Amino acid sequence: MCGIISVIDRSKSGMDGSRIKHALSLMNERGSGEGAGYAAYGVYPDFSEYYALHVFFNNLVEPKGSVDEILRTWGEIEFEEEIPTVEQPDLRRTHIPWRYFFKPDISLMPGSTTPEEDIVTMLVMKINTTIQGALVFSSGKNIGVFKASGWPETVADFYQIDQYEGYIWLAHNRYPTNTSGWWGGAHPFNLLDWSVVHNGEITSYGTNRRYIESYGYRCTMFTDTEVVAYLCDLLGRKHGLPEELMVRAFAPPFWDEIDRMKEADCTLNSAIRLTYGSALMNGPFAIVVATADGIVGFTDRIKLRPLIAAEAGDRLYISSEEAAIRRMEPNLDRVWMPKAGEPVIGRVRV
Amino acid sequence: MDKELVINANGIHYTPLNTMIRSAVASGVERIRIDNVLGQRFIADGLKGTVRIKVCGTPGGDLGMFMRGPVIEVFGNCDHAPGNTMDAGEIIIHGSSGDATAHSMRGGIVMVEGDIGYRGGIHMKEYGDHLPVLIVGGNACSFLGEYMAGGIILVLGSGKEHILPDRGIGTGIHGGEIFIRGTVPERALGVGARKAEATEEDRARIEPLIRRFAEVFSVDVEPLISVEYTRITPASGRPFANKYTWE
Numbered sequence: 001m002c003g004i005i006s007v008i009d010r011s012k013s014g015m016d017g018s019r020i021k022h023a024l025s026l027m028n029e030r031g032s033g034e035g036a037g038y039a040a041y042g043v044y045p046d047f048s049e050y051y052a053l054h055v056f057f058n059n060l061v062e063p064k065g066s067v068d069e070i071l072r073t074w075g076e077i078e079f080e081e082e083i084p085t086v087e088q089p090d091l092r093r094t095h096i097p098w099r100y101f102f103k104p105d106i107s108l109m110p111g112s113t114t115p116e117e118d119i120v121t122m123l124v125m126k127i128n129t130t131i132q133g134a135l136v137f138s139s140g141k142n143i144g145v146f147k148a149s150g151w152p153e154t155v156a157d158f159y160q161i162d163q164y165e166g167y168i169w170l171a172h173n174r175y176p177t178n179t180s181g182w183w184g185g186a187h188p189f190n191l192l193d194w195s196v197v198h199n200g201e202i203t204s205y206g207t208n209r210r211y212i213e214s215y216g217y218r219c220t221m222f223t224d225t226e227v228v229a230y231l232c233d234l235l236g237r238k239h240g241l242p243e244e245l246m247v248r249a250f251a252p253p254f255w256d257e258i259d260r261m262k263e264a265d266c267t268l269n270s271a272i273r274l275t276y277g278s279a280l281m282n283g284p285f286a287i288v289v290a291t292a293d294g295i296v297g298f299t300d301r302i303k304l305r306p307l308i309a310a311e312a313g314d315r316l317y318i319s320s321e322e323a324a325i326r327r328m329e330p331n332l333d334r335v336w337m338p339k340a341g342e343p344v345i346g347r348v349r350v
Numbered sequence: 351m352d353k354e355l356v357i358n359a360n361g362i363h364y365t366p367l368n369t370m371i372r373s374a375v376a377s378g379v380e381r382i383r384i385d386n387v388l389g390q391r392f393i394a395d396g397l398k399g400t401v402r403i404k405v406c407g408t409p410g411g412d413l414g415m416f417m418r419g420p421v422i423e424v425f426g427n428c429d430h431a432p433g434n435t436m437d438a439g440e441i442i443i444h445g446s447s448g449d450a451t452a453h454s455m456r457g458g459i460v461m462v463e464g465d466i467g468y469r470g471g472i473h474m475k476e477y478g479d480h481l482p483v484l485i486v487g488g489n490a491c492s493f494l495g496e497y498m499a500g501g502i503i504l505v506l507g508s509g510k511e512h513i514l515p516d517r518g519i520g521t522g523i524h525g526g527e528i529f530i531r532g533t534v535p536e537r538a539l540g541v542g543a544r545k546a547e548a549t550e551e552d553r554a555r556i557e558p559l560i561r562r563f564a565e566v567f568s569v570d571v572e573p574l575i576s577v578e579y580t581r582i583t584p585a586s587g588r589p590f591a592n593k594y595t596w597e
Contacts, residue, residue, distance in 0.1 A: 026389045029410070254517075256537070302518075303468040303491065306430060306449055322427055323389030323408040335427065337448070337467055339516075340492065 002199035003027030003173040005319040006288040008295045008346040017161030023327040024152035024171040034181025035174030036155040037147025039188040039195040040166030047101040048142040050078050051120050056095035056183055058133030066131045074119055075104035088158045091150040095183050117192055128220040138190045147186035168290050172197040179222045189229040193291040198225040200305045203283030211278035231279050232289050243296045243345055249276035251301045251341040288318050294347035303340035310335040316346035355379045360386040375401045414441050433460040455482035463567050464488040469496050476500025485563045493518040499525040506574055507531045520582045524589055528582040529556055542589030548579035
């Protein structure tokens, strides 16, 4: 199962996390109390030029020493602290959430057109695969992921998400089915600008993982959704595909539909399927992906998971259930059910 | 005792809500109105009797599941599978509903004023005089009547836009019939389904259903009667006979 909800304010007005907490807990039937999380964009205005690295430490001795060292080797730590939390009776603290505001030294990555992003991606993969007891779960600029094992309202209160203001929020209520629930396995999954929440399962995980690892990404979180975040980074950032084509690669039209298209569309869609066959995601899913510029929601092409979209003024909502959206905003201008495989896109106004 | 009982569902979980409904019905209440419904699943599940329930708001999934007899009228949109395995009674939705509407329905009637999601009427079935009916005022999405074993699905397509299900209509259908206003292209049919223009006799059979729908939702009935319908039925009683068994 799992429940997802997301919102973007296209005018970039800030929203605190209190409403999305209530909306997510309205869908508690979709979760099991073993994972919940939130991603918010625009939460660190004072450090907006720095990469906000959120790390789960098992302890603050060896793992933190190693992470400090590797970060100082590759750039400068402007500020760091334990992420403020408030103990909750029904949440067991198995990790220590920490945050660094980090600026990579671009002179160390010559020959790259996007040296900052490449350094941060490399560091995330390196820390997560080589440093025992440290896991970077959020690495964007002005972005924060807050997640743990627990019910939505418990995790929200643990991180005090009503203290953060963001213009995009993603939230997820997990019902783990194929792997056990743990802090790193809670959604959202994030890399750089990209955050992903997902209901369902990616049955093509093996194919997708082999594909993405051939580009240097490393899957470390024991769950399928992680590959979606990395696929977005590869197709969206590195290959420069716009959101519509990225979603087309993940959930492409059937061949019989492509055969009926006009020649130009037929050529484009055939090329996407042939080029990105290994990025095609099979299985039942409803996904929302966020970047600093907007959100995009889509389902698998035979619609095996629910997705509802709604608008109210400048705000676009995408969720598993209409009731959850109405918990955030009772007066909606428009509510609709997107077609299978077709993206719903909300962009900030430039 | 014809007084309407009003329940304010604001912030109430579905378990106590259903307990309230059941004890009201047990004490002889015949009309209930539930206000401020927001996301509560399983409303009136397994309920028996003749009570009439108005649901105001946005209920959660599986409304009226296993229900036998009551009439539920929803003023708002439904989530997934209203009428799931419902046995008898009515669900009238003044709005739209989600995926798998009337899932596995065995009897009674579900009427949706607006659109329904994917897999409407999946695995509906009939037995003896139990003949479930799903009527959709707007449009239905792909895989309508998937694995259908009995009953009637009627899609009127009377909203602003008339959009046919894209694909897989009646995939694996082995009983029952699907009526869709207008013509349906062959490619939209699923494996095991076949189509034909509805005959005079077929149309005479569905006319009372259309009239009932028009009366409930106060729409003009003539444009819905004097038009062509496509009837989709099983190509055979055992569409996958050779897939799993060999003679």
